[in-house]
Amino acid sequence: MGMEQVGLLPAILAGAFVVVALFNAFLPRRGDWLVILAMLAVIVIGFLVIKDFQTYFHDGEFMPRGENAYSFEWVNIGDGLFVIDFSTWVDSITVVMITVVSIVALMVMVYSVGYMHGEQRYGWYYAVLALFTAAMLTLVISGNLLITYFAWEGVGLASFLLIGFYWERQSAAEAAKKAFITTRIGDVGFLIGIILLWREAGTFDIQQIIHFAEEGGFGETYLTVTMLFLFMGAVGKSAQFPLHVWLPDAMEGPTPVSALIHAATMVVAGVYLVARMMPVFDQVLIARDVVLYTGLITAAMAATMGLVASDIKRVLAFSTVSQLGFMFVALGLGSVSAAMFHLFTHAFFKALLFLGSGSVIHATERQEVEYLGGLRKKQPITAATFIIGSLALAGIIPLAGFWSKDEILHTSLNEGSLPVYVVLATTAVLTAIYTTRLVLLTFFGEPRDHHAYDHAHESPRIMTMPLLILSVLAVVAGFVVFTPVGKALGFSGGITELVFVEEPEKFHFDGAFALGATLSALFGIGIGLAYWWGRAERAERARSWAPELHALLVNRYYMDDLYQAIINRVVLGAAAVIALFDKRVVNESGIDGGAQSVSWFGFRLKFLQTGKIPNYALAMAVGVVALALVAFRTS
Amino acid sequence: MSSNDGYLLLALFLIPLGTAVLLMFVPSRERGAIIALTGAASFVLFVLSVYLFSRFDYEGAQFQGVKAWTWMENIGFLGEKGIQLKVGLDGIAAPMVLLTGIITMAGTWVSWKIQHRTKDFFILLYVLVAGVYGTFVMLDLFFFFLLYETAVLPMYLLIAVWGSTRKEYGAMKLMMMLVAASILIFTGIFAIFSEAGLASFDLTRLFGAHYDPTMQKIFFPMIAIGCGTLGGMFPFHAWSPDGHAAAPTAVSMLHAGVLMKLGAFGIIRLGFQILPEGAAFWAPGLITVGITAALYGAISALRQTDLKLMSGFSSVSHMGYVFMGLGTLNVVGMSGAVLQMFAHGVMTALFFLLIGGLYDQSHNRDIPNFSGMAKQMPIWSIFFIIGGMASLGLPGLSGFVAELHIFVGTFRAYPIVGGLAVLTAAITATYLLRMFSQAFFGEMNPRWSGLKEITWTERAGATVLVLSILALGLWPSPWVDRISTTLAHTIPGVSL
């Protein structure tokens, strides 16, 4: 079994989705075991696929672009004019994504057995998880932009269904709607971009488009506009500024879902897309700059918002948005490697953090930090793993987050400019601060809600096992960049060549630089410790210390309000105007008006019907005379 | 497809006609017999439709299964083969026949619930179905128009007698507008007839005839507006929301699902295939009308609170895509238009089926009155959400395939219009999701705790429709191949 069978990965899960969605009521345990078994099968096959892929690296032979593994025609009009191929493409980016998606998905599915225990619609939950994973795997193996879009919308649908999982809560329904519509706006751009690419290149095949672009087939302006449209899709899906507003609200979904979809996998689809299309972005540097600055703004902005958020999951959500911004900065600087590396490590420690927070929420049924505190005594495993994840996020050597974030900072200084580096470094410090705050307020100090605290307990094994596994990964995932480790994993020449396809020589560990990064992270942690160690009420003081700034951050720069105002005033206003137009002008004037004018004329004209025969005779006579005159004229 | 299949094509419209006649002799009290008869007829029609669709040879661009019976010749102004009962199928009609089969079956099942004058309802319904099938398979202009009108006219009684909410108004408005539009078509048909100078109504011969370009430019808009009114073309769409709001469930299904497609089909048959130069001249007009309708319908739908009105405006919007696709004058866009006819037909039929299932119990369709319906009627809600997802163009469902083709075709011809069209899809998502989150999700409104899940026949009908949506969405080749081959070879001046 090898790369030709890569299509099996989503197919198995799609089958599991259909079976569990339709028949979960008739299956023992509502079919969760079926989905998990399918996921295990996927991991096995995925492992075989990666093994197969490794053969391309034998003897240092370098195959940077992967392989078109399998394809069949979905639509073919005009004998090749308009073709949609269901083709798959496996390369190093795909391999990274398959690894991340399947590991995190399996962890989340196992964890959910405990977390979602006893839920209504338990089977449905697993079905949608299977649907999501199938769509996500399709997304990463697709070799055709339209199929990518297909899967792109599929993960969006799954995300919608899972955010709205507790749809009885109006807020969850609203969040699901918001997520769907916001990403949909990005998808409009994505689809436009795809079609614009097709318009010139005549194909949806990614490799052919890249080839076409590298040969200069596109006009520069045309390609810039196109790539910006394409990037819109990434902005929407990866919750980048200005379409980031949906992700914090998406935390209405079950926490494992947040870990899987809204931290580790789906939201990195935008990063994946830009990475996949990087050779095309390379042709238009303006578009790449847009990517860079979008990422930079998002990273900084989200980090500031994370400083004040009180919901434990929202802090993590802002942190996700911010880290995604880091990845986009790397992409904007042209470094796919750095972005993918950060994606890889981030997935593990962010999933860990989310699952950890889920463990807290599961135990206390609280998720605002003001009601938590002191939980390290009640939940030692959760607390330990959570702290590991936090340190990884903050970028403490030698945890996974350090290596990848360091690489991005490195790139920003080498490839970018000093201002970019300064902003990123500051954001990294902010990351350390809010991470520390979160850990302190949750696990240290005195419990602030004793009812919740007394109620709390350590989560069952089925939930702590994934936490432990992920915390191990959060520690070691960064080491894969080192050649000996890569070789040990079976990649001759080291895994560096796998992840760092474009620039295999690029990863340099710079001791001084790393020291600086670690010190800045420690500096952030220090600030956090100084400020919040055991003193939760400091949060209140921040509010009084700079109320305007605090309000600005808590209200997320008022962007949600702005969008709401635009929707209410502009969109619904226009709708009201048009609906009124339809009612008054089209219906009442155009149609009913036409009918009424006929009736009005009929009413007026009926008075001609006097009933008096002489009147009719007169009219007839006039007609006779007129006819005679006409006869005269013609003769 | 062999020429013997022509008998089956004829059967397509004789079976519903025969069913209507047979029903007249069934006593109204025998509900069982009525149900058995209509059930059998609709099933046979469905099987026949599927069979004909699958038997259609997608590599052949010409009419298949052609069979002709002379009716009037050498009389008056008619020459040899003046008027014939001539049937045949092409790649545009084939999906339409399939669509009619699907919706007739689902519509029949749903209508068994009707208690008031059931027999009369089915008689009219089957006359309508006969007209629809006949129009799709007729290759004679005279019978085409005759059956086109046969399909439209029963609508008045069906709405006025069995409808709801201002039914007289809706029925009258619909009828008046459609009859006025028919006058335009009628004029156009006779212009075509006399300009061709063949003394024949045979469509296949009329396709090949020569028409003066000026005449084509004058009469194409007549045909387009005439047929477009039935197709809900902006700004002649006004009958659609009111008519749908008033019509009973099965009639809404058939009307939005099939009859509106008859309008677009008429534009292709009479407009594009007979008057290609006129069509080429007016194509930018069609594009303009199409994108305006798409945006206009979608934005209007944002503001509607009545479920049926919302679906009505949604139909206006989706039919706008059809006209836009036709106006692109390239095979991809026009194939998209025909695909959209099919896709919209199925999903709008699903909408109306579900709205009917709700309204029959609640006698209320106002979205703000509902909340948390997914709790009370989960199956209903799931079906509705699937339909909505198809409507907003979610990949894997029928709407996406159709819209994608239209977008691509439009981008080829007019990129900016294409951009607006894609944006419309986002607006569609907005109004549908607003409706979902308001009506389906959230706390359940206790006022509706008495509502029951939709009946088994409704579930069966909805299942058939959802399967159709999935079939087109996941495996569009059977449709696309048939449609695109025909379009590429039968319409002069259409680019690939």
Added chain:
Amino acid sequence: MQRIALPSQIDRVIVGGSLVAGAVLVPVLVVLIALLGADRISGPELVWWLLALIIVAAALGAVLLRNVVRAALCLVIVALGIAGMFLLLASEFLALVQVLVYGGGVTILLLFGLMLTNAQDDPVVQDGSQKPFAFGVGIALGAVIVIAMTDATWNTGTRSVVAFRALGDRLYRDFGVPFEVASLVLLVALVGAIAISRRDRDEEEVA
């Protein structure tokens, strides 16, 4: 039946009509005779002009006079004038028929109608509201006809006197069937007139 005041009416009509006719006719007659003497017109033409004048004057009287009885009696003059025209056109038989039918039957019928409907009760308002329009249309129609008649060139041939016998032959041989149909029409019309105008039985009972 209401009162019948025919005799005095007829006296007044005859006397007044004669006076008016004399006053108009005498000067015209003088002019015509003078023209005849100067050989500007022939004898038959003189007679034609006289008759034409009488006919037009009487016709105007029939449509303009407010008194219904006078108007009806003007019709007699028109009928007689036309009979004279027929004589000028050398068809004595038709002239005879004209005098008998119009001068006699029709006029008497009309007068009876007038009497029975009490038309003289309100003799003054006999004209309808659309009189001005009628006047315009009448003038226009007359002008159209006159222009049409004079505009055309007529290929007039020789004239001959109508032989009664030949007329009888044509009437009963060639036009036999139409003649019979016409008589049938007359019969039906008379029966119909009776049927329409007679009182219904229940009406009689009421009366």
Added chain:
Amino acid sequence: MIPLENFLVLSGILFAIGFYGVLARRSAILILVSVELMLAAVSINFVAFASYLDPDFFTGIIFSIFVIVVAAAEVGLALGIVLRAYRERATANVDEANNLKW
């Protein structure tokens, strides 16, 4: 010889006068009188054409006879109707016979 046009013009004038009478008069009887004028005008026309144009000479005259017959029948019938209407409505005024009114 009297020119044909003389007769034709006379008949035209007479016809127009009768036409005016039909339109302007309000009494049903007087309308009948006017109709008779028109019929007479037509008779003159027929006879004049017969006399001047028709070698056979008879057709016009025979038509005139028919006209007179029909006129007589018509007067009889019309008077019957007028009498009937008068009994029903106590008027012979056609302006008041407006049952056809909206």
